[in-house]
Amino acid sequence: xxxxxxxxxxxxxxxAMLLRGDMSARELVGxxxxxxxxxxxxxxxxxxxxxxxxxxxAERADEAIAAARSGATSGAAxxxxxxxGGGAGADGLPILTGIPVALKDNICTEGIATTAGSKILxxxxxxxxxxxxxxxxxxxxxxxxxxxxxxxxxxSTTESSAFHPxxxxxxxxxxxxxxxxxxxxxxxxxxxCAAVGTDTGGSVRQPSAFCGTVGLKPTYARVSRYGVVxxxxxxxxxxxxxxxxxxxxxxxxxxxxxDPKDSTSSPEAVPDYVAAVERGADGxxxxxxxxxxxxxxxxxxxxxxxxxxxxxxxxxxxGAEIVEVSIPNVEHSLAVYYLVATAEASSNLARYDGxxxxxxxxxxxxxxxxxxxxxxxxxxxxxxxxxxxxxxxLSAGNYTAYFDKxxxxxxxIRRDIEAVLAECDCFVSPTAPxxxxxxxxxxxxxxxxxxxxxxxxxxxLVGVPALSVPCGLHGGLPVGFQVFGPxxxxxxxxxxxxxxxxxxxxEMRRPELEVM
Amino acid sequence: xxxxxxxxxxxxxxxxxxFSHDQLVKLTKDLNDIIRYxxxxxxxxxxxxxxxxxxxxxxxxxxxxxxxxxxTVEQALANAPDRQGQFFRVPRIVAGEAEE
Numbered sequence: 001x002x003x004x005x006x007x008x009x010x011x012x013x014x015x016a017m018l019l020r021g022d023m024s025a026r027e028l029v030g031x032x033x034x035x036x037x038x039x040x041x042x043x044x045x046x047x048x049x050x051x052x053x054x055x056x057x058a059e060r061a062d063e064a065i066a067a068a069r070s071g072a073t074s075g076a077a078x079x080x081x082x083x084x085g086g087g088a089g090a091d092g093l094p095i096l097t098g099i100p101v102a103l104k105d106n107i108c109t110e111g112i113a114t115t116a117g118s119k120i121l122x123x124x125x126x127x128x129x130x131x132x133x134x135x136x137x138x139x140x141x142x143x144x145x146x147x148x149x150x151x152x153x154x155x156s157t158t159e160s161s162a163f164h165p166x167x168x169x170x171x172x173x174x175x176x177x178x179x180x181x182x183x184x185x186x187x188x189x190x191x192x193c194a195a196v197g198t199d200t201g202g203s204v205r206q207p208s209a210f211c212g213t214v215g216l217k218p219t220y221a222r223v224s225r226y227g228v229v230x231x232x233x234x235x236x237x238x239x240x241x242x243x244x245x246x247x248x249x250x251x252x253x254x255x256x257x258x259d260p261k262d263s264t265s266s267p268e269a270v271p272d273y274v275a276a277v278e279r280g281a282d283g284x285x286x287x288x289x290x291x292x293x294x295x296x297x298x299x300x301x302x303x304x305x306x307x308x309x310x311x312x313x314x315x316x317x318x319g320a321e322i323v324e325v326s327i328p329n330v331e332h333s334l335a336v337y338y339l340v341a342t343a344e345a346s347s348n349l350a351r352y353d354g355x356x357x358x359x360x361x362x363x364x365x366x367x368x369x370x371x372x373x374x375x376x377x378x379x380x381x382x383x384x385x386x387x388x389x390x391x392x393x394l395s396a397g398n399y400t401a402y403f404d405k406x407x408x409x410x411x412x413i414r415r416d417i418e419a420v421l422a423e424c425d426c427f428v429s430p431t432a433p434x435x436x437x438x439x440x441x442x443x444x445x446x447x448x449x450x451x452x453x454x455x456x457x458x459x460x461l462v463g464v465p466a467l468s469v470p471c472g473l474h475g476g477l478p479v480g481f482q483v484f485g486p487x488x489x490x491x492x493x494x495x496x497x498x499x500x501x502x503x504x505x506x507e508m509r510r511p512e513l514e515v516m
Numbered sequence: 517x518x519x520x521x522x523x524x525x526x527x528x529x530x531x532x533x534x535f536s537h538d539q540l541v542k543l544t545k546d547l548n549d550i551i552r553y554x555x556x557x558x559x560x561x562x563x564x565x566x567x568x569x570x571x572x573x574x575x576x577x578x579x580x581x582x583x584x585x586x587x588t589v590e591q592a593l594a595n596a597p598d599r600q601g602q603f604f605r606v607p608r609i610v611a612g613e614a615e616e
Binding site: 123124125127128220221234260263264266329332334335336338339346353354355356357358359360365366367368369370371372373375376379384385387388389391392395401402404405406407408409410411412414462463487 | 519524527528530531532533534535543546547550551553554556557558560562565566567568569570571572574577579587591592594595596597598604606607608609
């Protein structure tokens, strides 16, 4: 059977179809590559497409499928899946076998260029793969390409990529959000079944809201960051993006787990996330859901507010208990974030010197001039602006007034969140204050751009998981509903998200792609 | 009272970035806007509140001290913009006589 749009079936269904022989992995991956060929000139989701690598991986997947079908246990595949933790299905075939996925281009892939959306990493081909890439590959996933992003994940529109902007599949005159805009657009456009993004202040969730996908920022330390380009190390999380809640849970089950190569990764056990989705709308019965009043104040678009309030009412109808709560210090989260994130970024980005890898400016005099020239030509304006702000926050005369102060207010925000989660099982909000913005609408005004993150960054500051799930359309564009849970409480997020997905199913529509 | 162009230039020097005068004018405005915004934190009472550096407080994460394979010299140098033998090659650091 022929598949053209990879969102017609969820991963579990595709897995069963592959195992039955309804189609081959080669056909499924071929459909992914064909859809990219047909539409990516318009959408611009990818920086690099690895046709040859994807086809070779699909052929290996077909061998594993043949072995599983013949009843013989595929030792290599099953063993790899076991080590990946939760990758293998009951049928002995790893759950992602033959499933096309995209990785954000700040996730290192051995032998495939990795740019972080920046000119300064032009030509960089990593000598090793990120742990998250290895875990996906071990579970059988086929990495078809590297997705576009705001340079070094700094942005909310994917317009600051050094390569090209990405367009929203729902309306190509609009941005997909950012910074994981390419990963999200590839899923929304049905080019891949799922994707991986990174989220330092909302970079998985805000584009997921704009493009109608399900995107999760897991608990800090839930997913290894080994081999992922660092931005703000106390904030950065690697998260899955999918077309539905179940696939998002499937992806997290493969990605999550302790990694000896990342000393910040958690040894906390990985539960069965997919089981949390099974109850659908009934999963919220008896769940106590907090609604923070600060998240429904000024600046929230009326249509977005209406969609969120309608969804909260439906959760209540499904048996959830809704309570109003307060996060008094959340109004300071953006200020804290832009001090902490830029300070950490200025430190992380000091390594880009044009000496060992990446772009080096030509014709500079001594080595100091060569480094400055390489950084000046290699980094784009938003990255340079944030390095300067971070250098300001960390400089000797300002450290106490800015960076230290921000870290203390971060504690106040954490205490607020802990108080809310002592009272409720989870709390909810809009993911973004508006639906997808027009291309060019935000580029000139950094502070307004930063306000895009107003509802998302609190999860990064505190470390709790948060997920965006589509809850309907406003003006033909998706609206994202955000759910926050306690540390390592992803199963609660999936339960609530599954209920939202079921309650909103009648109002969602898929994007209609055009070839420009 | 805020950031001057000279302040921004000094920061740029420390961050190893170079800007034209026009760029510095724009950056100085952006920095002042953002700093004015983050100054809202100054009024909060954080006396006795400990700084939060990290969402977790793992201390001393060890792993066994076992030899393991690292990158080979060729792998490490494969991405070098310029190399000479087994070394990364950079422009002259110390003033002196010209190379051979």
